[in-house]
Amino acid sequence: MGEHVHDVVVVGAGPAGSTTALRLARAGFSVALVDARRFPRFKACGEFMSPEVIPMLEExxxxxxLEARGVREVxxxxxxxxxxxxxxxxxDVGRAHAPFDYGWAVRREVFDEVLLRAAERAGARLYEGWRVDELLRGPDGEVAGVLARKPGGSPIALRARWTxxxxxxxxxxxxxxxxxKESNWLRKIALTTRYEGVPWGDRAEVHFLEHGFFACAPIDGGAVSLNLVLDRAEYxxxxxxxxxxxxxxLARTPLLGERIARGRRIDPVRGTGSMAMKTSAQVLDGVALVGDAAGYVDxxxxxGIFFAIKGGQMLASALEPALHDYRTDAAALAPYLAGRKREIAPRAAVSTLLQRGLRHPRLVSAAFRLLAGHPHxxxxxxxxAGDYVPTRELWRPRVWVHALASERSPA
Ligand SMILES: Cc1cc2nc3c(=O)[nH]c(=O)nc-3n(C[C@H](O)[C@H](O)[C@H](O)COP(=O)(O)OP(=O)(O)OC[C@H]3O[C@@H](n4cnc5c(N)ncnc54)[C@H](O)[C@@H]3O)c2cc1C
Known part of the structure; x- marks a missing residue:
């Protein structure tokens, strides 16, 4: 069996894995980036990135x-x-300043490949088309790398101080x-496809339905990305x-369906199953989880892309000193866990709260009545939802006084 030794092995080359690998490779570490798929690859996604993602991509x-590849401003x-x-x-909300007054949207085939190739250019060794199917353990039970294999091939051991x-x-x-642990209350399925020739502006749209929602965004090439997310029971x-x-x-949602019918579907309708899950720990000796692998709501x-790239940024900056100090104990990544608690957990909690609220149609109807009268x-x-407003800002009464002060003038 072949064996390679790296400082870090990253399993998965989505936005979380590729940006973590990119940062660590630029910092001079030897990084293996392993993905079961070959790129460009499809990933079920609404393909919208919140404004707060853009400064991280700039950095x-x-x-x-990405601009040259045609990202759309939303x-x-x-x-x-x-x-x-x-x-x-x-x-701007309270003291939180909007980094941009737009987010971005682009096909994941394009986005993920740009990140992956950047990691490769920075020196990460790419194992594309290699599936990881086992963790390797060190003498004290700590994770010490992975076993990966190509379909039908023999495995290689990728040993590393951190996995x-x-x-x-x-x-x-x-x-x-x-x-x-999979969520037992948030059981959804999603159907994903894309259209061209649909008359569309520069905004994303969410159409709330009784048992789910449609989410659509204008993407590169003048196309529109469409997701239908439904309760699994309904499906x-x-x-x-x-x-x-x-x-x-679409027929039951004429405001959207009639516009979509003016275009042409350019992709198959693909399905993806339950998405919501959580993890009881994100760091153990020699191993850390990041992006969706660490937990995902809906x-x-x-x-999700913000959580993935922000998570990668916080993980890489915690890993650098740990690698320099030859530490592989979980405590070395305490700053990563603190960062997750500060940056990701409160936003995920708001998302969970929203999901719970969406299960009560009368509540949603009342919320729409309120929103319709208050543009701010x-x-x-x-x-x-643009990810640049810290949740602590939402505890300031002034924010809500301002939000509710505006009334839509009678048309
Ligand atoms: C229907 C839907 C719509 C969404 N819409 C949006 C949206 O509009 N905006 C947004 O920000 N987020 C959205 N998300 C969430 C977003 O897609 C994810 O949060 C994001 O892709 C997470 O990135 P990641 O790098 O953690 O994981 P992923 O992007 O899932 O990448 C994981 C990678 O790991 C690889 N892999 C898996 N198992 C193995 C293995 N055993 N060995 C090797 N490689 C492996 C996979 O091939 C994959 O490339 C949506 C999700 C869904 C399902």
């Missing part, structure tokens, strides 16, 4: 390349539900560590194939 020097969100339509922009599980919601690393009750199920729900607020409130909600 990584990737803005020019200047806010339109929310539809219960017969109402409200529009929100990305604005990073960035392998998404179904994380094999988190499962092997015994820390992964099982309908007993329809993916194409028919999507058509049925795509309604479109924050819509801006505030959209800006919170």
């Amino acid at each position: 990584l020097g990737l803005r020019p390349e 200047r806010g969100m339109v929310l539809h539900g219960h017969g109402r339509r409200v529009c929100g922009k990305f604005v 990073i599980g960035a392998d998404g919601t179904r994380s094999g690393v988190a499962t092997a560590l015994g820390v992964r 099982e009750r309908e007993k329809l194939g993916r194409d028919e199920l999507l058509e049925t729900w 795509p309604v607020t479109g924050e 409130l819509v801006d505030t909600i959209v800006s919170v």
Whole structure:
């Protein structure tokens, strides 16, 4: 069996894994980046990135390349539900300044490949098309790397001082560590596809339905990315194939369906199963989880890419001193856990709260009535989903006084 030795092995080359690998490779460490798939690869996603993601991509020097690849600027969100339509922009909220008044949207085939190739250029050794199927252990039980194999091939051992599980919601690393737990209340499925020729502006749209939602964003090449997220129970009750199920729900959502019908579907309708899961620990001796592998709620607020890249930034800055000091104990990554508690946990909690609220149609209807009368409130909600408003800002009464002070003038 072949064997390679690195400082760090990163499992999964989505935004979390590639940006962690990129940062560590630039810091001079020997990094292996392993992904079961070959790139460019499809990833089910609404393909929207919140404004707070852009400064992190700028810091990584990737803005020019992404712009050259056609990222679209998305200047806010339109929310539809219960017969109402409200529009929100990305604005300053309290003391939180909007880094940009737009987010970005681009095909994940493009985005993930740009990040992956940047990591490779920085010196990360890429194992593309290699599936990790086992963790290696050191003398004291600490994780000491992985076994990876190509389909039908023999395994290689990738030994490393730190192993990073960035392998998404179904994380094999988190499962092997015994820390992964699927949500038992948030059981959803998502159907994903893209259209061209649909008349569309520069906003993302969310259409709330009784049992889920449609989320759409304008992406590169003038196309529109469309996701239908439904309660799994509803999907099982309908007993329809993916194409028919999507058509049925588009017909039930005429405000969206009629516009989509003016374009042409350019991708198959792909499905993905339950997404929500959590982990009981994100760091153990010799191993850390990042991105969806560390836990994921649901795509309604479109924050997964932010969590992945922010997580990668915090993990890489905690790993650097640990690697310099030859430490592999979990305590060495305490700053990463503190960062997650500060930056990710409160936002994930807001997302969970929103998910719980969405299960009560009367609550959603009342929320839409309130939003329809208060445009600043819509801006505030959209800006919170833009990831640049720290949750502590939401405890300041002035924020809500301002949000509720504005009333829509009678048209
Ligand atoms: C329907 C839907 C819509 C969404 N919409 C949005 C949105 O609009 N905006 C947003 O910000 N987020 C959205 N998300 C969430 C977002 O897609 C994820 O949060 C994000 O992709 C997480 O990045 P990651 O790097 O953690 O994982 P991933 O992007 O999932 O990457 C994980 C990688 O690990 C690899 N891998 C898995 N197992 C192995 C293995 N055993 N060996 C080797 N490699 C392996 C996979 O091939 C994959 O490339 C959406 C998610 C869904 C499901």
